Amino acid sequence: MALSTETIIAQVIVDGILNGCLYAIIAIGLAMIWGVVEIINFAHGEFLMIAAFLSYLLYIYLGLDPILSIPLAFITTFALGYLVQKTIINRILNAPFLSQIFATFALVLIIRNGFFVSFGPDIRVITTWYSEAVIDIYGVRISLVKLLIALMAVAFTLILQLFLTKTYLGTAIRAIAQDRVAAQLMGVDIEKVYAIAFGLGAGLAGIGGAMLASFYYIFPEMGIPFTLIAFISVVLGGFGNILGPAIGAVIVGLTQGLGAIILTPSMKDIVVYLVFLALLLVKPTGIFSR
Amino acid sequence: MRGISRNIIIISLIAIIILAGIATYLVISTQRPAPVQRVSEIKVGIIQPLSGGLSTIGKYNLWGAQFAVDEINSRGGIKSLGGAKITLVVGDSAGDPSTAAREAERLIAVENVVAIIGAYASSNTKTVSDVCERLKTPCLNGDSSSPALTRRGLQWFFRTTGDDDLFSMQHAEFLKYLNSTKPGSIRTVAILYEDSEFGSATAEAWKKYMEQAGFKVVESISFRSGTPTLDSEITRLKAANPDVLLVAGYLSDAILIQRTMKKLDFNPKAVLAQDAGYINPSYISEVGPLGYYIFSREVFNWDLFDKVPGLKDVNDRFKAKYGIDMDGSIVRNYVAVWVLYYALEEAGKKASPSDLQAFREALRDALRNIDIGKGVLPVPWDGVKFDETGQNIRAKGIIVQMMPDDGKYHTVWPKEYATRDPIFPMPRWSERS
Numbered sequence: 082m083a084l085s086t087e088t089i090i091a092q093v094i095v096d097g098i099l100n101g102c103l104y105a106i107i108a109i110g111l112a113m114i115w116g117v118v119e120i121i122n123f124a125h126g127e128f129l130m131i132a133a134f135l136s137y138l139l140y141i142y143l144g145l146d147p148i149l150s151i152p153l154a155f156i157t158t159f160a161l162g163y164l165v166q167k168t169i170i171n172r173i174l175n176a177p178f179l180s181q182i183f184a185t186f187a188l189v190l191i192i193r194n195g196f197f198v199s200f201g202p203d204i205r206v207i208t209t210w211y212s213e214a215v216i217d218i219y220g221v222r223i224s225l226v227k228l229l230i231a232l233m234a235v236a237f238t239l240i241l242q243l244f245l246t247k248t249y250l251g252t253a254i255r256a257i258a259q260d261r262v263a264a265q266l267m268g269v270d271i272e273k274v275y276a277i278a279f280g281l282g283a284g285l286a287g288i289g290g291a292m293l294a295s296f297y298y299i300f301p302e303m304g305i306p307f308t309l310i311a312f313i314s315v316v317l318g319g320f321g322n323i324l325g326p327a328i329g330a331v332i333v334g335l336t337q338g339l340g341a342i343i344l345t346p347s348m349k350d351i352v353v354y355l356v357f358l359a360l361l362l363v364k365p366t367g368i369f370s371r
Numbered sequence: 372m373r374g375i376s377r378n379i380i381i382i383s384l385i386a387i388i389i390l391a392g393i394a395t396y397l398v399i400s401t402q403r404p405a406p407v408q409r410v411s412e413i414k415v416g417i418i419q420p421l422s423g424g425l426s427t428i429g430k431y432n433l434w435g436a437q438f439a440v441d442e443i444n445s446r447g448g449i450k451s452l453g454g455a456k457i458t459l460v461v462g463d464s465a466g467d468p469s470t471a472a473r474e475a476e477r478l479i480a481v482e483n484v485v486a487i488i489g490a491y492a493s494s495n496t497k498t499v500s501d502v503c504e505r506l507k508t509p510c511l512n513g514d515s516s517s518p519a520l521t522r523r524g525l526q527w528f529f530r531t532t533g534d535d536d537l538f539s540m541q542h543a544e545f546l547k548y549l550n551s552t553k554p555g556s557i558r559t560v561a562i563l564y565e566d567s568e569f570g571s572a573t574a575e576a577w578k579k580y581m582e583q584a585g586f587k588v589v590e591s592i593s594f595r596s597g598t599p600t601l602d603s604e605i606t607r608l609k610a611a612n613p614d615v616l617l618v619a620g621y622l623s624d625a626i627l628i629q630r631t632m633k634k635l636d637f638n639p640k641a642v643l644a645q646d647a648g649y650i651n652p653s654y655i656s657e658v659g660p661l662g663y664y665i666f667s668r669e670v671f672n673w674d675l676f677d678k679v680p681g682l683k684d685v686n687d688r689f690k691a692k693y694g695i696d697m698d699g700s701i702v703r704n705y706v707a708v709w710v711l712y713y714a715l716e717e718a719g720k721k722a723s724p725s726d727l728q729a730f731r732e733a734l735r736d737a738l739r740n741i742d743i744g745k746g747v748l749p750v751p752w753d754g755v756k757f758d759e760t761g762q763n764i765r766a767k768g769i770i771v772q773m774m775p776d777d778g779k780y781h782t783v784w785p786k787e788y789a790t791r792d793p794i795f796p797m798p799r800w801s802e803r804s
Contacts, residue, residue: 084610092635096602203653204623213633213661224634297599298626298657306599341603347566347593349603 088220093338095221101334102231103292105327107307108314109238110285116320117258117278120170120181124188125311126304128158128283130196132290133299140207140294147207147295148229154291155284162283166276174275196301204298212296230292237288238327241281245323254278258320313357319367328368332356413455413715413724415440415708416478418489418499420466425492428700432491432514433461434693435701439708449712451719457712460484464495471495475502485715485724485731486511488707491700493517500528507728509714509735513707514700518572521760529738529757531710532703533766535569535645538668539576542643543584545666545770545784546615549641549795556640556796561590561613563604563628565620570596573619573645581617589613596621601631609637619645625654629661633800640796641666643770655773655780663775664797668768671699672782674790675751675769682749706748710755714738751788 084092107129114122132154139145139153165188173184214225245251253274256264265271289307297303310333311326318329333353340352360368417436420429440457448454460482462474471490478484479502486509490499496515500523503510510528512520518536521528533541550557560581564570570593578588590611592604605628608616616639620628625648632642644667648654654662673696676683685705686697697705714737722733743755743765753765771780772793783793 084606084612089606089610092606093603096600096606100600100602204626204657206626206657206659208659213630215634215636217636222635296630298623300623302597303623306597310599337600338603342607345592346604346607350595 084220089342090339091221093342094335095223097335097338098331099224099227099231099334100337101331102234103227103289104307104310104314104330104334106234106237106285106292107289108311108318108326108330109241109323110282110289111308111311112282112315112318112320112323112326113285114279114282115315117254118166118170118174118275118282120174121185122279122282123182123185123308124165124192125282125286126308127189127192128162128286128304129290129293129307130299130301130304131161131192132158132287133294133297133303134196134200135287136291136294137205137207137299146209147291148226150294151233151288151291154287158287158290159280159284161280163276163280165283166279167272170279171272171275193301200301202300204300206298207294209295224296226296230295233292237285238323241285241323250274250277254281313353315367317357317360317367321367325367411455412458413449413452414458414460414482414484415711416460416462416475416482416484416487416489418462418464418471418474418478418487418495419491420495421461421463423466425466429463429466429491431695431698431701432704433459434689435697435704436488436708438689438692439705439712443708443712449715449719451716452724455719455724457708457715462487462489464490464492464499466492466495468492468494468498472498472502475499476506479503479506479508483727484508485727485734486711488513488704488711491515493520496520500525503527508731509738511707511711511738513703513710517568518576519568521762525761527735529761529763531707531755531763531766532670533768534762535573536576537762537764537766538645538768539573540580541768541770542577542617542645542668543580543586546581546586546641546643547584548784549793552793552795557586557614559587559589559611559613560615560617561592561608561611561639562588562617563592563594563608563620564618565596565624566593567596569647570619577617586615594620594624596624598624598627601627602635605631605635605637609635614640616642617645618642618649620648622648622651622654625649625651626658626661629658629665633661636800638799642797644668646670650771650780655778659778660775660803662773663778663803664772664794666770666772666783666793667780669699669771669780669782670768671702671750672769672771672780674782675788678782678788678790679749679751680746685749702750706750709748710741710743711738713743714741717741751785 111125135154135157136147136150139150140147169184173181211226216223216225245255253269257274314329314333315326317332318325336353336356337349341349419432420426437459440459444456448456460478462478464471464474475487478487487503488511490496491514493515496512500510504525504527512530513532516534518534521530546557562574562577564574581588590608592607594604642665644665646668649667650669676686689697714734717737718733722730724730741755745754751769752767755763756765758764769782769788770784772783774781781791783789783791
C-alpha cells in the first residue's frame, strides 16, 4: 500500500490549494479593513470564531446545515463589524497608532474571554453526512466539503470583485482606499463607507468561520492561527486589490504543504516565513501592490 | 532640600530596621528547634490548586486525600506513635508555581508539618519539591507525570504515580503483547507528536523503548499544537506506511488527527495515544465513530472498579460521602496518603515527632525503604518501591481502547485488569459502516 511520489505531491498540492482558498476568504476580509479603514484589526479571528459558534448553535438547536448557515453568519458578522466601526473605530480614526492597536486588541480579549466564560474551553464538532465525504481520484483524496468550500470561496471573491467595480458603493470604497481626502471632497460619506467596509471585512471572516464549522473543531481560540495566516497573506499579496491577498493565501497554503513534504513537517511554518521574507525582499510592498 | 533628604534618610532607616527584623525572624524561625509536638497529632501538609482554573480538580484531589486520612484515623491512627491521628494542613497553590512554593514554605516553617503531599500540576510540584529539598522535608507526589521531576537528583522527593517515560516503556510492552496475538503483524511504528515539553519528552522515550523492543521507527513527525491543518503530516505518515501509529497531542489536535486520517484513508493496524487530548471528556463526547478502536494510555478507567481489589468498596464509600465517583487523580491522592501512612508507621519506630527534624529524616528513610506489594493499594500497580531518584518503579499505566459498541473506553491491558479483548488490527476506514 505504498504511495507513489507523484500521488504524495499531487495530494499535498491539492490540499494546499483547497486550504489556501479558505485562507483567501479570511485574508480578503482582513485586507478590506486594512486597506480601506487603514486599521490593523487584531480581532479578525474573533469574528471568524463568533460565526463558527453561530453555525454550531444553529446546527444544534435548529438542525440547520452548517453550509446553509454561511449567509446567516455573513449577515451577523457584517452587522457586528458595522457596529464596531460605528461605535469604536470611527472614534479613534485620528488617534495615535498605538491607541488603535490597543482598541482592537481589547476587543479580542473581551470577545475571546466572553466566549471562554460562556462556552468553556471545550471543543465542539459538527458532524454531517458530508463532513468526512471524500472523492478519490487515482489515490489523491479530496475532501468533498473542502472542495465545495474552495469553489464557494472563488465565487465569493468574484462577487466581491463585481461589487467593488460595478456599484457606486464599491467604487466609493475603492476611492477611499486610494485617496481618503479626495473621496471626501467628492462627497463620499466616509464614516458610512468605513462602517460598510469594516462590516464586509468582518463578514468575510464570518464566512470563513461558518465554512470551518462544517469540518473543523470549534472553540474560543480557534481564530488565532487563521488570523496569523491572513496577516501573512495580506502582506504577501498587498492590499491594492482583492486578488493580491487571495493569491497570497494560496501561496501560504501551498508553501505549508510542500514545505512539510520536501523538508520536515516541523519546518512547515518556518518555510512559510522564509518564502514570505524572500518575496518581501524582492517586492517590499507585496506581489500585487499598487 | 535638606528636609527632603532627611526624610529619605529616616525612611531608609525604617526600611532597613524592618528588613533586618524580618531577616532575623526568618533566621531564628528556621533555626529554632520546633515546638514540641503533642504526639496525639501528626501534621501532614497538602498543596493543591484550590482556586483558579484547576480549582475543581484541586478540590476533588483534596477530598481523595482527606478521605484516606479519615479512614486511617478511624482505624486507630498511627499505631507506632500510640495511635496519633493525622491532621491535613491545606495549602492553596492557585495553580501557580511561585504561590505553590510560598505555601510549601508556610506549611514547613510555620505549620511544622512532617511532610508535604502535592501539587497536581508538574510545574507546581517542581517548585514545591525544591522548597522541601531546601528545608529538608519529605515531599510525596501522587499526581504529576513529567519525567523531569525525578531527574533532578533530589533527596527528599518521592513519586508514587508513573511518569511519561514509564508509560512509554509500557507502550512497547503492550505492542509486544499485541504482536504475540498476531505474530509478525507489528514491525514498524511511526510517531506523531506535538512539539512542546509533553509531546517531545514522550516522543524521545518512545524512540528509545520501541527500538529496544525491536520495532523500527520509520517516521517521527512533530507539529505545533493547534495547527490548522495536518494534511501534509498525515500524508507523510501514510507514505511511511507504519504498522502502528503512536500519537501525543492535545485536545484540538486529537480531533484533527482523526479527521485527517479518515480523509486521507490512512490505515495503520493500531493507533496508540499517550492520553492527553485522547482522554479529554470533551474529545470523548465529540469524536464519535472517528475515535473508535483507538488505544490510549490511562492511569485509571471507569471499568476498573470491579477489577482492582478493594477499589469498588473505597469508591462506594467515597461516593456516599462526596457524591462523585473517584477518578485517576482522586485515587492517586488517596493512595499517596496511604503510602505516607505506611512510612509514618516505620518512622514512628525510629524517631519521635517531638524532635521534628529527626522525625522528618526518619520519615524520608522510611519512604526510601518502603516496600508495598501488589493488592495492598486499590490501584492497578504492582505496589510501591522507590528507586534512587524517588520514582515508584512498581507504578503502572493501563491501556484502554474506545469500543465501537458504546463509544466508551474499556480497559484492554494488562490482562488481569482487562474487561475486553483488544480489537487488533483495527478495521480499515473503508470497512467501517
